Amino acid sequence: MIDHPSSRLAAKARRVAALIRKELRQVVRDPSSVAIGVVLPLMLILLFGYALSLDVKNVPIAVVLEDPSFQAREIAASFQLSSYFETRVTRSIAEAQELMLSNTVEGIVRVPADFARRSAQGDATVQVLVNGIDGNTARIVEAYAEAAVAQSGARLAAEGQADSSAGGQAVVVSQLWFNSANDSRYFLVPGLIVLVITLIGAFMTSMVVAREWERGTFEALFVTPVRTDEILLGKTVPYILLGMVGLLLCLGAAKFLFDVPIRGSVPILLTLSMLYLSVSVAMGLLISSSLKSQFLSSQVTLVVTFMPALMLSGFIYDLRSVPLTIQLISYLVPARYFVSLLQTLFLVGDVWSVIWLNAAILAGAAIVLLTLARRATRKSLG
Amino acid sequence: MLAYLRRIFALIRKEVLAVFQDARTRNMLLLQPVLQCLLFGYAATLDVNNVPYAVLDRDLSTASSALLAKLDGSGVFHRIANLTRADQMKPLIDTQEVLIAIQIDPDFQRQLSAGQQAPVQVIADGRNSNTADAALGYVSSAVESFNADWRSDHGLPQPPIQVVTRAWYSPNLETRWNLVPALVGTLTLMSTLMLSALSVAREREEGTFDQLLVTPFRPVEIMAGKAIPAMMIGTVQATGALLVAQLWFRIPFAGSYPTLYVGLILFLLAAVGIGLFVSSIAATMQQAMLYAFVTIMPFTLLSGLATPISSMPQVLQYFTLINPLRYAIDLVHRVYLQGAGIDQLVPDLWPMAIIAAVTLTGAAWMFSNRIE
Numbered sequence: 036m037i038d039h040p041s042s043r044l045a046a047k048a049r050r051v052a053a054l055i056r057k058e059l060r061q062v063v064r065d066p067s068s069v070a071i072g073v074v075l076p077l078m079l080i081l082l083f084g085y086a087l088s089l090d091v092k093n094v095p096i097a098v099v100l101e102d103p104s105f106q107a108r109e110i111a112a113s114f115q116l117s118s119y120f121e122t123r124v125t126r127s128i129a130e131a132q133e134l135m136l137s138n139t140v141e142g143i144v145r146v147p148a149d150f151a152r153r154s155a156q157g158d159a160t161v162q163v164l165v166n167g168i169d170g171n172t173a174r175i176v177e178a179y180a181e182a183a184v185a186q187s188g189a190r191l192a193a194e195g196q197a198d199s200s201a202g203g204q205a206v207v208v209s210q211l212w213f214n215s216a217n218d219s220r221y222f223l224v225p226g227l228i229v230l231v232i233t234l235i236g237a238f239m240t241s242m243v244v245a246r247e248w249e250r251g252t253f254e255a256l257f258v259t260p261v262r263t264d265e266i267l268l269g270k271t272v273p274y275i276l277l278g279m280v281g282l283l284l285c286l287g288a289a290k291f292l293f294d295v296p297i298r299g300s301v302p303i304l305l306t307l308s309m310l311y312l313s314v315s316v317a318m319g320l321l322i323s324s325s326l327k328s329q330f331l332s333s334q335v336t337l338v339v340t341f342m343p344a345l346m347l348s349g350f351i352y353d354l355r356s357v358p359l360t361i362q363l364i365s366y367l368v369p370a371r372y373f374v375s376l377l378q379t380l381f382l383v384g385d386v387w388s389v390i391w392l393n394a395a396i397l398a399g400a401a402i403v404l405l406t407l408a409r410r411a412t413r414k415s416l417g
Numbered sequence: 418m419l420a421y422l423r424r425i426f427a428l429i430r431k432e433v434l435a436v437f438q439d440a441r442t443r444n445m446l447l448l449q450p451v452l453q454c455l456l457f458g459y460a461a462t463l464d465v466n467n468v469p470y471a472v473l474d475r476d477l478s479t480a481s482s483a484l485l486a487k488l489d490g491s492g493v494f495h496r497i498a499n500l501t502r503a504d505q506m507k508p509l510i511d512t513q514e515v516l517i518a519i520q521i522d523p524d525f526q527r528q529l530s531a532g533q534q535a536p537v538q539v540i541a542d543g544r545n546s547n548t549a550d551a552a553l554g555y556v557s558s559a560v561e562s563f564n565a566d567w568r569s570d571h572g573l574p575q576p577p578i579q580v581v582t583r584a585w586y587s588p589n590l591e592t593r594w595n596l597v598p599a600l601v602g603t604l605t606l607m608s609t610l611m612l613s614a615l616s617v618a619r620e621r622e623e624g625t626f627d628q629l630l631v632t633p634f635r636p637v638e639i640m641a642g643k644a645i646p647a648m649m650i651g652t653v654q655a656t657g658a659l660l661v662a663q664l665w666f667r668i669p670f671a672g673s674y675p676t677l678y679v680g681l682i683l684f685l686l687a688a689v690g691i692g693l694f695v696s697s698i699a700a701t702m703q704q705a706m707l708y709a710f711v712t713i714m715p716f717t718l719l720s721g722l723a724t725p726i727s728s729m730p731q732v733l734q735y736f737t738l739i740n741p742l743r744y745a746i747d748l749v750h751r752v753y754l755q756g757a758g759i760d761q762l763v764p765d766l767w768p769m770a771i772i773a774a775v776t777l778t779g780a781a782w783m784f785s786n787r788i789e
Contacts, residue, residue, distance in 0.1 A: 065703070075711060082718050085730055093727045137761070138751070167594070172725055178554065212510060213543040222545045238710075242703050326441070329702050330615055334445055334608075342453065346460045351723070353548040355467040355516070361459045375513070378544040386511045 050261050054269025061243075062273050072239075076231045076281040080288040083227040084220060094172055095121045096142040097131040104151035110161065113183040114144060119175065141166045142176040213382040224295045225377040226350035228285045229370050230341070232308060235278040236315025237340040241323040241332045244270060248327035263413050267405075271316045278312045289381070299380030303390065307380070310397050311373040315340065317404035318369075324411040344370035369400045424634060428642025432616065436646065446612075450604040450654040454661040457600060462592045465551040471498040471506065471515045478526035483566070484537065487559040488519075494555070510542050517541045517552050529567065594668050598753040599722050601658040602745035605681075606688050606716065609651035611709050613692030616643050618705035636785040643696075644689045644777070651685040652678075662753075671756030680748040680762060683769045687741035690776030697783035716742045741772050 062072070098111045115122045123140065125131045134140045145162040153159040163180045165173035213221075247253040256266055282305075289295040297304065318340050323332040346352065347361070348370035354362060365371050372393040379389045437443045470488070474481050488494040497515060500506065506518040520538040522528075528535035539556050541549040567573075620626035629639055659677075662668050695712060699705035719726075719733060720742040726734060737743045744765040751757035751765075759766075 075714070078711065078714065082715060085733070094725075095727070136755075138747075174554070212540055219546055221543070222547070242706060246703055328439075328441075329706070330611075330619070331441055331445065333706050334449070334611070337607075338449060338453070342456075346457055349545070351545075351547070352461055352463065353465055353545060353551075355469070356462060356465050356548075357460050361456070364456075365460075379511075379513075382544050383511055388512055 047265065051265050051268050051272075054261065054266065055272045058243075058269060058273040059276075062277065072235060072277040072280055073284070075234060076284045079227055079231055080285060080292070083223050084288065084293050093121050094119060094142065094176060095123070095140045096144060096176060097123050097125050097134050097140045099125050099128050099131045099143060099145040101126070101128070101148040102146055102150040106154055107146040107150050110144075110146055110183060113186065114179075117179065117183075119179055135164070135166060138166075141172055144180055220293050221295055221382060222350070222378060224285070224289045224293055225381045226348070226374060228282060228289075228308070228377060229311075229344055229348060229350060229373050231281045231285055232278055232312050232373075233315050233340050233344040233370060235281050236274060236312050237319035237322070238333065238336050239277065240271065240274050240316050240319030241336040242329060243274075244320060244323035245327060245329045245332040248323065249329055264409060267320060267409060267412065271313075271320065274316055274319075275309070275312055278315070279309075282308050282312070295381060297381055298384040300385055303385065304377075304380050307373070307376050307390075307394055307397070310394065310401060311369065314369045314397055314401045314404060317401055317408050320408035321404055321411055324408060340370075343368040347371065348374040350374045369397060372396050372400075421638070425638050425641050425645070428634065428638065429645050432642055432646040433649070436612070436650070446608060446650055447653065447657065449608070451657045451661055453604055454597060454600050454658045455665065458593055458597045458661070458666050461596050463547065463551070464592055465548055465555070466493055468494050468517060468552045468555065469497045469515045470494050470517045470519060471500055471509050472496060473500040473503060473506065473518070473520045475523040476521050476525040480526035480529055480567070481521045484521070484560065484563045485519075487563045487566075488556070491555065491559055493552075494559075506540060510540065513542065513544075515542075516548065517556065519556070593666060594754065595750070596722075597658075597662045597666055597668060598749045599720075599746045601655050601662070601681075601749050601753075602684065602742055603717055603720070603722055604658055605651045605655045605685065606742050606745070607713055608654060609647050609685055609688045610692040610695075610713060611706070612650060613643060613647040613689045614695040614699070614705045614709040615702055616647065617693065617696035618699050618702045621700070622702050637781055640693060640777075640781055640784060643693060644686075647689045647692065648682070648685045651688065652681065655681050655685075668753070671754055672752035673756075673758075676757075676759050676762070677749070677752045679759065680745070680752065680766060680769075683766055683773065684741055684745040684748070686773040687769045687776065690773045690780060691741070693780035694776045694783070697780050716740050719743070720746055722746060738768065739772065741769050744769050 063069075096114065098114055100107055100111055111122070111124055114120050115124075123134070125134070128143070128145055131140070131143045131145070135143055143162075143164040145164070147160065147162065150159050150161070161180065161184050163177055165176050167173050244253070247256075253266075257263075261269075286297075286301075286304075290297060319336060322336050322339065326332045326335060343365075344350070347354070347365040347368045349365070350370075354365050354371070357365070376390065376393045376397075379386050436446070472485060474485065485496070489496055498505075498509060500518075503520065506520075509515045510518060518540045520540075522536065522538075525535050525537075537556075537560060539553060541553055543549050617626065620629065634642075659670075663670055691712060692709065695708045696705055699708055715736075719729065719737050719740055721737070722742070726737055726743065729737070748762055748765040751762060
């Protein structure tokens with residue numbers, strides 16, 4: 036027997052191809068794999084694109100008009116005309132408080148009885164009561180009330196109905212770079228891609244590999260001539276392919292459904308996504324090969340990969356504002372680097388200093404995790 | 418009747434033993450909600466309290482330094498660069514070194530003294546527009562406060578109308594007060610639904626479900642034997658999360674525990690009902706887990722946990738009506754933060770009761786039909 040290096044390589048390729056074929060068939064035949072590969076990304080796309088919005092709309096509030104004067108009604112009208120609010124006008128504060136207690140309204144704007152008289156003197160007040168449980172909405176009600184009141188105050192002043200001698204004031208002129216329309220989809224959709232890749236890569240791989248350990252079919256593979264890294268390769272390639280399908284779905288939706296701009300280059304975006312996908316798959320392999328139980332590895336995968344990708348990646352919550360300990364933990368979350376890459380590639384463009392730094396960290400994570408996963412698989416043979 | 422109870426009790430004991438005999442599973446079920454509550458309590462804040470910024474002050478006057486002092490003194494803004502040219506702004510923002518850049522024009526003080534409007538230009542990194550909005554809001558309030566000082570220093574009157582704001586139930590508008598009690602419901606939904614979805618699927622995969630069926634147990638008893646342990650674990654987890662909220666985060670509890678637990682048990686019944694229903698459809702553990710996940714995802718996202726229900730499209734607002742988590746989060750908020758009594762909770766209680774009744778009946782029907 037002549038053992039050429041080339042024929043060895045061909046045999047190796049054949050073995051890996053056979054494994055991939057087996058795994059792919061398994062993926063295609065199991066309806067639940069299709070569910071996670073196609074249905075879940077689609078569902079997440081639609082939910083994130085349409086359902087989730089931090090932009091507040093239609094907040095139910097009550098405006099208490101104790102003063103029937105023209106100025107008071109003008110303030111009430113500015114709330115009624117705004118698309119942020121669904122306004123009910125009441126005559127007494129008791130009635131409005133009743134509505135707030137029963138959670139029918141989230142805030143009360145009270146224009147007191149002496150409003151017109153005091154605004155002529157220049158010291159009128161408008162009271163705003165907000166339900167603080169939803170702090171975000173409460174702040175928007177508060178800010179809007181202030182703006183509406185300031186506007187009507189300026190108008191009153193201009194018409195000479197209230198006393199306010201002209202004085203210099205600093206005004207803020209703001210520009211929102213990269214997202215001038217201030218659309219929360221611009222950061223939710225790139226974040227969504229991180230979630231989909233994490234789910235398919237880590238969750239799916241860890242479930243499948245844990246099942247093989249549980250059923251003993253993984254050990255059965257070891258007695259065949261297939262080697263450990265070939266097994267790992269055979270296991271991961273189908274899920275990387277599945278992850279690519281999810282990724283393409285998300286990219287298509289981002290571009291055509293939600294009009295999120297892709298300002299960086301698409302090949303770089305795809306390459307980096309592959310890199311992050313390998314990191315996720317490696318995490319899934321590591322977890323399942325160490326735990327060898329479907330229930331445990333699914334739960335651990337959720338807690339260790341998916342939840343941090345949602346909460347600690349900077350995708351929704353600003354990492355600069357969290358306590359130091361949490362910031363330090365977030366440096367261990369690979370999703371953090373990928374979120375930074377995606378937000379930059381989607382909204383800013385090819386900023387090389389950001390790309391190289393984050394890509395290098397992800398590549399390092401991939402190598403470390405794959406080595407650990409390989410060790411976890413081999414060790415359990417003994 | 419007594420024999421009936423004894424049989425169910427035996428099943429419950431078996432189930433609890435099966436879950437708790439494995440130390441790793443036990444630790445995970447008990448520790449996971451506490452750890453997640455701690456982590457998310459700290460991490461999940463839409464409040465912005467650290468804004469690195471750069472400034473291009475072309476005026477270098479007393480007025481411009483008074484304005485910048487307002488920003489620096491707020492505790493939120495950290496000046497990391499004093500720029501000299503406008504083109505220095507872009508690289509700092511592109512590389513995320515600063516969140517906002519402020520530019521003050523050369524005639525800032527002159528315009529103010531002349532009684533004109535003096536613009537302060539602010540550029541914010543919109544990659545996360547939510548964070549940027551919050552930061553811009555803080556800039557505006559710092560500028561407002563600067564204006565008030567300027568007026569009083571120069572003997573000008575204050576604006577004619579003042580807004581006085583007060584927040585009920587959570588005076589400082591902290592995201593944490595909203596989020597941590599909501600997590601009590603969310604975390605227990607996740608694990609009870611998974612646990613009940615997997616318990617039957619596991620027995621089916623291992624073949625022990627058929628063994629159970631040939632025993633004298635009736636399908637309803639087998640189901641009760643699966644449902645009650647999952648609910649017990651859910652109650653323990655909810656208690657763990659409540660303890661974190663009160664003892665660690667010191668969020669004051671305004672309501673009564675019996676009321677809260679009545680609501681939680683109804684919620685757990687609905688969660689377990691959904692889990693068992695999923696379990697009755699799935700053939701393997703993997704399928705059960707994936708179906709459970711596909712259910713948990715929209716329930717969590719459409720519950721009002723992360724984003725307000727009132728800003729969702731109308732169709733999805735209808736969908737939230739069949740989401741038990743929506744009612745559970747509302748219920749926990751009302752009892753925990755507002756101190757609501759059981760009579761005020763009726764709008765949350767009856768939908769959960771209906772969801773529980775429908776899913777449990779459905780699961781029971783599926784089980785007994787699969788047997789034949």
